[in-house]
Amino acid sequence: MRGKIEPGCLAIIIESIFGKSVGTIVQCIRVIGTHSEYGIIWRVRSNSTLISEYGGTGLEVDVAEKWLKKIDPDEKDNLTKEKKILEVE
Secondary structure (H helix, E strand, C coil): CCCCCCCCCEEEECCCCCCCCCCCEEEEEEEEEEECCCEEEEEEEEEEEEECCCCCEEEEEEEEHHHEEEECHHHHHHHHHHHHHHHHC
C-alpha cells in the first residue's frame, strides 16, 4: 500500500495522460477537487517543467492522487541519482 499523500509531501508521478511527466519528483501542495473518473486531484509543484492533462506546461499542474506515489525524503536522493544514471546511459 502506498503512503498517504498529504500537503507538503514529496511524490513521484507514476502515470500521466501524455506520459511526459512520469518519473518527475513533485511536492504536493493541496487538494483542488475530485474528478469523476480520476478521483482526488492534487496541485503539485516541481523544479522542472510539467505537462498538464490539457497539454499546458508549467512548474505547477494538477495530478490525480492515484498517479502519485509518496516518497520518503530520504528516498529523493536515491531516485535522483538513479534518474541521472539512466539519462547518461
